[in-house]
Amino acid sequence: MRGGKKLRRAFSSFLLLFLLPCLLGAQTSPDDFLGFKVGADRKLADYDQIMDYFEKLDQESPQIKVLNIGHSTLKKPMIMAVISSEKNMLELDKYREIVKKLRDPRTLPLEDAKKLAKEGKVILLITCNIHATEIASTQMAMELAHKLITGKTPFDADTVLDEVIVLLVPTTNPDGQMMVTDWYRKYVGTKYEGGRMPWLYQHYSGHDNNRDWFMFNLPETRAVTKVLYHDWLPQIHIDEHQMGSTRARLFIPPFMDPPIPNVQPLLWRSVNLCGVNMAYDLEKQGFKGVVHGRSYTGWWIGACDDTSWLHNVVGLLSEMASVKVATPIYIESSEIPQSYYDKRMQFPNPWPGGWWRLRDLVDYELVLSLSLIKTAYLHKKDFLLNFYKMYKNSIEKREKGDPYAFVISSKQRDYPTSLRMLDILMFGGVEIHQAKEDFIADRKLYPSGSFVVKASQPYKPYAVALLEKQKYPDLRQYPGGPPIPPYDNAGWTLPLQMGVSCDRIENPFETKLTKLEKVPYPSPSAPEATSGYICLDSRINASYAAVFSLFKSNVEIYRSKEKIKIKGFKLKPGSFLVKNTLQIQKALAALIEKWHLPVHELDDITDIPKYPLKKKRIALYQSWRSNMDEGWTRYVFDDLGVPYTTLHNKDFKGTKKKKVNLKEKYDVIVFADEDPEIIKLGKPSPTSRWARRFTPLPPEYEGGIGKEGIEALKAFVEQGGILVTLNSACNLIFKEFKVPARNAIERVDRSKFFCPTSILKINVDNKTPIGYGMPTEAAAMFSRSLVMETWIPSGEWDRKVVASFPEEDILVSGWLLGENMIARKAAVVDTKYKEGHIILIGIRCQHRAQSHGTYKFLLNALLYPQVD
């Protein structure tokens, strides 16, 4: 019955033709879903709505699947949409397998790689809105997804999506997206419309969430890193941002000098190819003001897109000119700087000024995102084969100046912290081996159990960039002129930051090595019930974490004033002596397990010079000016289990009847790095370069601790309180207290002294309480930091220099000009006034929760011996 079959087929074709438009129209548009046009003035979709919309698309189309890739700090789910052709969507695992094979050329010959590059699909990751106020891309993401699955694209979407798998993360900061939309909606129509929030838009880090991409402190970073280097291995990645309002409309790569030397040339060329194609597509469609080669450099590792370069992934950045969140702005032509008004080769079509709206940002971002998808399609085979070739280079090519390996000895001052560093490296995809015997490398003997990071590995650029010392090029505005500052850090070397000893090895060596699948954390045994005291090493950060936790129990703790040499072990001054009780044994077992903490046992401590340690009531000041360093300090406290109270301006104010008495409530008060004017008045001084950009906050968030707060702090110190100021907060002390110290580089010109975020050498007196547990020579993070001069005190003041810069060779990693300006000057000073102390920590001792190697300055201050 061939005729009947034909008839049926014709009928079903007819039915399909009839139904097709209905099926195509079945995908709800974001405008219909939200009830307003995406990017309309003063309208924002919040993350809950965005998740619901993506969920709806997932139900309506076989071309999109919404995955949960983790959760935010405040436990919001993080979603990622996978978008491709219907056929590809059924075989996603197969294509993930192909890129996994291409990443490891050790098991894949070139001929097979070529076949896989032909068969495979290029994977492209688009991440949006890491900086929560840079919100346009979250709105754009909904429209992009809808356009792709309904074929409303400038290219044939079926053909393109048959070769490209798009991964779309509508926000990498869900908590912040919600905070910003809530705040915006609350104040729309008032004078605070579009203004900033009084708190950080990421619970701990605020804007610094884009400085976390090698440290992985934040769960958001971890979720996306897992997508990038473990689960999906995209070949191309773009992170979409916003910048200031008055310069170019859009920055896209090529990046500006200098390039970080570890990135492969083919990678930079691929970045440029994608960037130039975007600019071309934007120009073709009449979009003005697109610039490249300015502002954003190729030197950094801590940002979301930069970490991609070092993993041989084509990492791109887009930066749109901002509006006031969703409020349009009018820019006068005269407000545009000359260099963004004139035509340049990298900027041939300047924007003349006028109205600028959220929808403009959405439009530019749609075009650039679609352009990137098209480029991925056009060069699919190349991107996949280059992916393979770059990994092959990483493994096989040893260029001039490349190390052979790095060795992390198993003999460390703080072994648990060195293991934590290995964990961080492995999460970033670094391969690590462990030696099964003693061995010699570069004429040094290393004990069995030491760790080896070979340079020859797929993620070589990343491993080397993290473990080696940075040498920032001496870039000047003109020969002999002022330095051109880097975009962010000049140096970041991870082992130096974490206080882990790690040697660069130049010459090949042989030894028995096992590749680690996970970090071999030891399981130290719990103490015997019989010993009288338990001893915790002051050199180990985890000992402090244990002590803070033990204070929750009824505990008797002492700190040794000198070295302890008993029963075959030696402990440094400041080590903790804990009286062994049943309760302590119980508490310690869990802590040993959590922190992999070695403990020692002692029967008697009568002969050890020591002082008793009391539980301290700790407070941390939080201004209403969203201070990132306060957030990171909070992170360190939460991470190590330090109990604390957050203080706001109102806590420094008394009532008509009673002055505020801080000492009644607290023993230690910490001020994180912050402008002293902000602390005191809640705004920068009118002459500050930040003053112009300062926007008012609702009245309940205005002001600072005020004169009354300063007086309360003075009384606090007089009564025996410990006041701790970090980095520029020390300036508050120089201004308001008659402390015998000052900032020696306060008014020094950049041509005489310049040190953009870099790692410097300091000498430490580790026999004094603030220096306990530190090595005598350490590496400290210097970032808009202080250099202190002290003098012979008078009256009721005293001072003790805890750490100072050496006479020469001060720079360890990064860039330093004019080291003579800081040679022999102080970095950490313990000053005493009457009963109390002011601890001035002039360096970034807990910088971005990365500099574990100098945490102890702060931790010691929290446990300062008090005579009361």
Ligand SMILES: [Zn+2]
């Ligand atoms: Zn940004």
